[in-house]
Amino acid sequence: MTEATSSDARVxxxxxxxxxxxxxxxxxxxxxxxxxxxxxxxxxxxxxxDGVFRVELVRTPGEEPVLLWDRKSQGGFPEIxxxxxxxxxxxxxxxxxxxxxxAGSA
Amino acid sequence: MTEATSSDARVxxxxxxxxxxxxxxxxxxxxxxxxxxxxxxxxxxxxxxDGVFRVELVRTPGEEPVLLWDRKSQGGFPEIxxxxxxxxxxxxxxxxxxxxxxAGSA
Numbered sequence: 001m002t003e004a005t006s007s008d009a010r011v012x013x014x015x016x017x018x019x020x021x022x023x024x025x026x027x028x029x030x031x032x033x034x035x036x037x038x039x040x041x042x043x044x045x046x047x048x049x050d051g052v053f054r055v056e057l058v059r060t061p062g063e064e065p066v067l068l069w070d071r072k073s074q075g076g077f078p079e080i081x082x083x084x085x086x087x088x089x090x091x092x093x094x095x096x097x098x099x100x101x102x103a104g105s106a
Numbered sequence: 107m108t109e110a111t112s113s114d115a116r117v118x119x120x121x122x123x124x125x126x127x128x129x130x131x132x133x134x135x136x137x138x139x140x141x142x143x144x145x146x147x148x149x150x151x152x153x154x155x156d157g158v159f160r161v162e163l164v165r166t167p168g169e170e171p172v173l174l175w176d177r178k179s180q181g182g183f184p185e186i187x188x189x190x191x192x193x194x195x196x197x198x199x200x201x202x203x204x205x206x207x208x209a210g211s212a
Contacts, residue, residue: 009147022139023136030129033128038123042151044116044148045135045148047142047143066186
C-alpha cells in the first residue's frame with residue numbers, strides 16, 4: 001500500500017487571481033499530471049496577483065527552482081508541448097511523449 | 107508589485123491516479139481557490155495510488171497537517187461546503203461563504 005508518490009519533483013504554477021487565470025492554471029496542472037502521473041511529486045496552484053503567470057520546477061526539495069515560464073519576461077502563456085518536454089528531460093528522461101516529441105511540434 | 111500570495115496556508119489533495127481521480131481533485135482545488143483566492147498560499151495536487159483521496163491543510167509551514175478528508179476512513183468523497191467551512195474557520199475566520207454558510211447546507 002504505497003499511497004504516496006515516488007517522486008519528489010514539484011511543479012508550481014503561480015497565476016494572477018485578478019486576471020482570472022485559475023482555470024488556465026488548473027488546465028496546465030492537469031495536462032502535466034495526466035502525462036507524468038506519479039513521476040511528479042506534486043503540482044501546486046499558487047494564487048498571485050499583478051499579472052503573474054509563472055511555472056517553476058523543483059526537481060529535489062532544497063534545489064533551486066528552475067524557471068520554465070514567466071509571463072513577465074516571455075510574454076503570453078506557455079505552450080504545453082515544450083513545457084512537457086522540459087519537465088520530461090528533467091524528471092523522467094526515458095518517458096516517451098508521443099506526438100509531443102515530434103520535431104517541429106509547438 | 108506583490109505577486110506572491112499573502113498566506114502560507116497549504117491545502118494538498120492526494121488522489122489515486124489508477125482510479126482516474128485527477129479531474130475530481132482538480133475540481134476540488136479550483137473550488138477552494140475560487141473561494142479563498144490569495145487567502146490560501148497554494149493548493150497542491152498530489153498524485154497517489156491505491157484508492158487514496160485525502161485532503162489536508164497545513165496552516166503555517168512546519169505545523170502538523172490537519173486531515174480534512176480521508177476516503178480510507180470516511181468513505182467516498184468530500185462535499186465542498188463542509189470542506190470550505192473547515193478551511194475558512196482555520197485560515198480566514200471572517201470570510202463569509204454565502205449560501206455555504208446557511209444552516210443545514212450539505
